[in-house]
Amino acid sequence: MTADFHFHTDVLIIGGGPAGAWAALQAVKEGAKAVLVDKGYCGTSGATAPSGTGVWYVKPTSDEQMKAMKSREALGGYLAERSWMKRVLDCTFEQVNELAHFGYPFPVDEKGISQRTTLQGPEYMRLMRRQLQKAGVQILDHSPALELLADEHGVAGACGINNQTQETWRVEAAAVVIATGGCAFLSGALGTNVLTGDGYLLATEAGAALSGMEFSNAYSISPAFSPITKSAFYKWATFYYEDGTVIEGAGSHKGRSIIARTLMTQPVYARLDKADERIQKAMRLSQPNFFLSFDRLHINPFTQMFPITLRFEGTVRGTGGIHIADETCRTDIPGLYAAGDAATRELICGGFTGGGSHNAAWAISSGCWSGKAAAAFAVKQGRNAANRHAKGLSEASGVTKSVASSDAADTKEMIASVQREVFPYDRNWFRSEVRLQDSLMRLNAVWNELKNGVYDKERNIVRSRELAAMTATARWMYTSALERKETRGMHRRDDFPFMDSKQHYRILSGGVQEVWARPLGTKSSNHVKGVI
Amino acid sequence: MIELLSEDRCINCNLCVSVCPTNVFDRSRMGGAPSIARQSDCQTCFMCELYCPVDALYVTPLAEQTVEVNEQHVINQHLLGSYREAVGWGKGRKSTASSDQSHIILNKK
Numbered sequence: 001m002t003a004d005f006h007f008h009t010d011v012l013i014i015g016g017g018p019a020g021a022w023a024a025l026q027a028v029k030e031g032a033k034a035v036l037v038d039k040g041y042c043g044t045s046g047a048t049a050p051s052g053t054g055v056w057y058v059k060p061t062s063d064e065q066m067k068a069m070k071s072r073e074a075l076g077g078y079l080a081e082r083s084w085m086k087r088v089l090d091c092t093f094e095q096v097n098e099l100a101h102f103g104y105p106f107p108v109d110e111k112g113i114s115q116r117t118t119l120q121g122p123e124y125m126r127l128m129r130r131q132l133q134k135a136g137v138q139i140l141d142h143s144p145a146l147e148l149l150a151d152e153h154g155v156a157g158a159c160g161i162n163n164q165t166q167e168t169w170r171v172e173a174a175a176v177v178i179a180t181g182g183c184a185f186l187s188g189a190l191g192t193n194v195l196t197g198d199g200y201l202l203a204t205e206a207g208a209a210l211s212g213m214e215f216s217n218a219y220s221i222s223p224a225f226s227p228i229t230k231s232a233f234y235k236w237a238t239f240y241y242e243d244g245t246v247i248e249g250a251g252s253h254k255g256r257s258i259i260a261r262t263l264m265t266q267p268v269y270a271r272l273d274k275a276d277e278r279i280q281k282a283m284r285l286s287q288p289n290f291f292l293s294f295d296r297l298h299i300n301p302f303t304q305m306f307p308i309t310l311r312f313e314g315t316v317r318g319t320g321g322i323h324i325a326d327e328t329c330r331t332d333i334p335g336l337y338a339a340g341d342a343a344t345r346e347l348i349c350g351g352f353t354g355g356g357s358h359n360a361a362w363a364i365s366s367g368c369w370s371g372k373a374a375a376a377f378a379v380k381q382g383r384n385a386a387n388r389h390a391k392g393l394s395e396a397s398g399v400t401k402s403v404a405s406s407d408a409a410d411t412k413e414m415i416a417s418v419q420r421e422v423f424p425y426d427r428n429w430f431r432s433e434v435r436l437q438d439s440l441m442r443l444n445a446v447w448n449e450l451k452n453g454v455y456d457k458e459r460n461i462v463r464s465r466e467l468a469a470m471t472a473t474a475r476w477m478y479t480s481a482l483e484r485k486e487t488r489g490m491h492r493r494d495d496f497p498f499m500d501s502k503q504h505y506r507i508l509s510g511g512v513q514e515v516w517a518r519p520l521g522t523k524s525s526n527h528v529k530g531v532i
Numbered sequence: 533m534i535e536l537l538s539e540d541r542c543i544n545c546n547l548c549v550s551v552c553p554t555n556v557f558d559r560s561r562m563g564g565a566p567s568i569a570r571q572s573d574c575q576t577c578f579m580c581e582l583y584c585p586v587d588a589l590y591v592t593p594l595a596e597q598t599v600e601v602n603e604q605h606v607i608n609q610h611l612l613g614s615y616r617e618a619v620g621w622g623k624g625r626k627s628t629a630s631s632d633q634s635h636i637i638l639n640k641k
Contacts, residue, residue, distance in 0.1 A: 040553025049553075050577035054638060105630035118634035122582050122619060123627055142555060163555050188595045193575035194553050226593040227576045232637070282633035288618035289578060293593040296611060 003159060003170035007138070009035040010378035011371070012157055012173035014145045014199060016042025017049070018360065019340020020179035021128040022095065022367025023374070027177075028135045032375035035171050036137050037160060039144040039180075039462075040194045043129035046181050047316050047341070049121045050191040051230075052287050054357035055364075057096050057117045058089050065089050072358075076319075076350020077488035077499060079212075079506065084347035087327065091365040099124075102131055118286070119360065121191075143169060144462050147394035148176065148202050154334030155206055156390035163462060172388065174378035175335045177370045178203055178322060182315035182341040183473045185422050186415060186466075189220060189311040190227045190289075196466040197315070197473035199342040201512070203322050204472070205396040208331040209510040211323040211344040211520070213473075214480040214491045215351045217428045218317035219260070219310035221252055224267070226293035229311055231256075232355070233283060233290060236275035240305055242267055257492075260310055260425040269305040312423050315473070317353045318490065319345040320480070323508055328373035329366045335377060337370035339363070346506060351489020397512040398451050399468045409449050411456035411463045417446055418470050422477070432494040436478045443474050476509045476517070483507050483517040534574045534591050535601040538612070539565045541588035548580045548589060556580075571598065578615055585622070587613025 011027040013020045016038030027034040038045050058068045069085045096116050100106055104127055106114045132139060142163040149157040149172065157172040180199030184192035200210060220229035234252035239259060241247060247268065250258045262268050275283065280302055284291055294301045315321060322331060322338035324347065330337050340363040349358050421439040422428050450471060456463040484507055486500035487493050509517035534556060537548075542565040549557040549566050557580075558569035576595045581587075590606050592599060606612045620628040 040555070041551045044551050044577070044579040044583070045553040050579055052632070052634065054634065105627050107630050107632045107635070109635060115632070115635040117638060118632055120619070120627075120629040120632060122579065122621075123629040141550065164549075188575065191553075191575065191577045193573075223593075225595065225597070227595040228593070279637060282636040285628065285631050286634040286637060288615065288628065291618075292578060292615055295614070296593050 004167035005169040007035050007169070007171040009033045009138070009171060009173045011035075011175050011177065011374045012037070012171045013177045013179055013371070014158060014202070015039075015046075015179035015181060015340070015342065016139065017046035017179065017181055017340060017363065018125070018128065019342070019363035019367040020177065021125070021132055022364050023177045023179055023339050023371030024132055024137045025135055026368045026371030027375040028137060030372050030375035030379070032378050034137045035140065035173065036132065037140045037143040037145055037158070037169075037171065039142070039163070039198070041141045042132070042139050043125045045194050047191045047195065048360070048363070049125040050289065051121045051356075052118060052289075053121060053360045054118050054355065055096055055116070056089065056092055056354065056357045056361035058093065060090060060093050072352065072354055073350065075352040075489070077352065078504065079346050079350035079489065080348050088348050088361050088365045091368060092361040095364045095368060099127070102127055140169065144198065144465070145202060146461065146465055147392040148206050148336075149390035150206055150393055151388050151390040153388070155336040156388045158202070159392055161461060172390070174381045175337065175374035177337040177339055177374050178342050179339045179367065180342045182318065182321065183470060184312060184314045184316045185419055185470050185474075187312040187314070187419070187423065188227050189222065189229045189313045189316070192313065192316050195316055195341070197469040198465065199338070200322065200476070201397065201465070201469040201472050203331060203336065203338065204510050204512050205393045206333045206336055208333050208336060209323040209508045210320060210476055211506050211508050212320035212346040212351065212480070213315070213476040213509050213517070214484045214507060215320045215346065215489050216315045216318040216477040217431075217490055218313040218353050219256070219425075219429065220313050220317065221256075221259070221270070221308055222311045223293050224307035224309040225297075227311070228290055228293045229313065230287060230290050233272065233287070234270060236272045236279060237270040238273050239308075240269040240271065242269065244305070256310070257429070260429045263310060264425055267307050270308045271303070271305045272301050273303070275302060310425070312428070314422065316341055317355070317359070319349045319351060319353060320477070321345065327369065329370035330373060337374045339366040339370040351491055353490065397468060397472070399464075405455065408453050408455040411454045411467050414446055414450060414454060414467055415470065418443065418467070418474055422474050430492055430494050431481055433482060436482050440475065440478045440482075443471060443478065446471050447475065472512060472515075475515045479515050479517040480507050480509045483519070533576055533594055533598055534568055534571060534580065534589065535599065536590035536603060536606070537565060537568055538588040538603055540603075541586045542566075543586055545585065547583050547585065551583045552580050553577065581613070581615045582619060582621055584616070587616060
């Protein structure tokens with residue numbers, strides 16, 4: 001493929017959220033040249049930038065670390081690994097302190113101690129962009145990747161397009177880090193509409209596997225009208241029916257299933273009436289965007305009831321993602337690495353989200369490790385490694401890259417048909433074999449249709465790639481969910497309501513045309529054919 | 533959703549065109565103010581408001597619904613630029629990240 005712009009570099013990072021930014025910084029530190037491409041704008045893109053997030057920042061004493069490691073092991077169905085948690089805690093502690101050196105204005109408490117367990121997204125990501133610029137990382141904004149490049153030695157770069165100019169780009173690189181985030185299926189949850197699973201599709205087209213895609217059904221509480229997902233604040237909420245009576249058992253943490261069940265038949269309201277004045281003030285100072293939803297509509301969330309919903313966050317707050325082969329965060333494909341929400345977070349969370357805090361720590365740690373390893377891999381290959389005339393891989397999916405004429409299926413309609421399979425609580429929150437099979441049948445039909453090309457009058461080629469990635473992601477999710485015949489972590493099966501000690505393993509999945517899922521370490525697989 | 537780009541305030545710097553992660557704005561070909569070209573792609577993340585140096589943008593918290601926004605009305609209610617003020621961005625302000633009190637919220641069980 002000829003492109004309007006050509007770049008040669010050692011490491012290409014796809015995705016400019018926290019994981020990608022840390023990966024690029026680390027690659028440069030190791031003496032590599034780095035190019036970072038972002039579908040939107042590195043600094044505002046992704047789930048972190050517009051929000052505030054906790055960080056799994058724990059004092060590096062064995063007592064504190066042990067307490068932190070134990071705290072969510074049961075919730076995660078015991079699929080997390082202590083050795084990984086320990087590494088992440090160590091790395092995060094070190095790098096968050098580095099952030100203070102970069103100039104992040106951490107608050108100081110009344111005892112004069114710098115508090116480093118939360119980050120304000122806008123501040124954090126603006127600072128990271130500045131660090132990248134200082135370090136000499138070349139940033140290409142509004143530049144979604146459309147396919148990876150590879151030759152017989154492994155992955156060798158990527159091709160894409162500039163969303164604003166429609167000019168094409170080609171980056172030849174000795175190593176690639178995928179840091180494209182998870183997939184929230186354009187649900188509108190804060191900052192997630194750029195997160196459409198693009199990196200999963202890129203990776204699987206190269207032959208990489210995914211892991212834990214059954215842990216993909218995270219939903220966060222938000223006002224029904226607004227995108228602001230901040231479940232943590234609802235710890236101080238009481239939940240009500242429309243007539244003002246309390247919904248018994250409903251809660252932000254343990255009682256979220258009750259909220260989901262109630263929402264299936266009627267609206268649910270919340271009021272943050274358990275927050276005293278001190279907490280109210282702290283909330284306002286901690287999360288200015290949370291209050292935009294209310295202030296701008298003249299609602300007092302502490303005294304007035306407002307309608308809420310559970311907004312789908314898919315694998316962004318789920319724990320599944322690209323399978324990691326070892327502690328360098330490499331995939332099974334030479335030259336290909338994964339970091340952040342694009343990679344599986346089972347290693348530290350198991351099958352249940354650790355929330356923003358674990359994800360932020362994972363983004364920092366996996367970003368650093370993948371960036372470092374990718375740089376070492378690239379430097380070892382020498383200067384010619386990025387000049388291999390490699391070929392694009394998107395043909396592997398069988399999805400055409402050309403834009404179909406207006407009589408072809410419409411992207412918007414097809415996105416809606418994928419959303420209808422993954423949003424509903426009675427399909428995804430509460431799962432069963434019958435409903436999963438039923439959804440897969442329709443998702444396979446969408447896949448077969450989109451292979452023939454889809455029509456989109458605005459951003460055609462990027463949108464059709466996003467549609468393909470979301471459809472593929474839904475198929476991996478449900479194929480994996482069928483394979484796990486038990487309830488573990490966030491994966492809830494109505495037909496298998498208990499945890500089964502015999503299924504204490506990870507489930508890998510992959511394949512683009514033909515989707516498969518199987519327990520890690522086995523060979524037989526549950527295939528779902530893409531062709532009817 | 534993004535509802536207002538005040539042409540009175542806009543200085544045609546096109547920063548919003550650059551920073552919007554979902555590419556909602558288009559640069560003007562005539563050198564004037566950018567336009568809200570793809571409103572339905574807006575993900576209501578409020579980032580454009582934060583980066584606009586002259587508080588010319590207004591995003592309503594309504595994710596899926598468009599409403600008419602009267603510029604003078606939101607100015608009178610001190611809403612135009614209110615988010616940028618709340619995070620302490622802009623000349624002469626101090627980032628409120630330094631007064632983040634999440635640790636109080638997180639530590640309270």
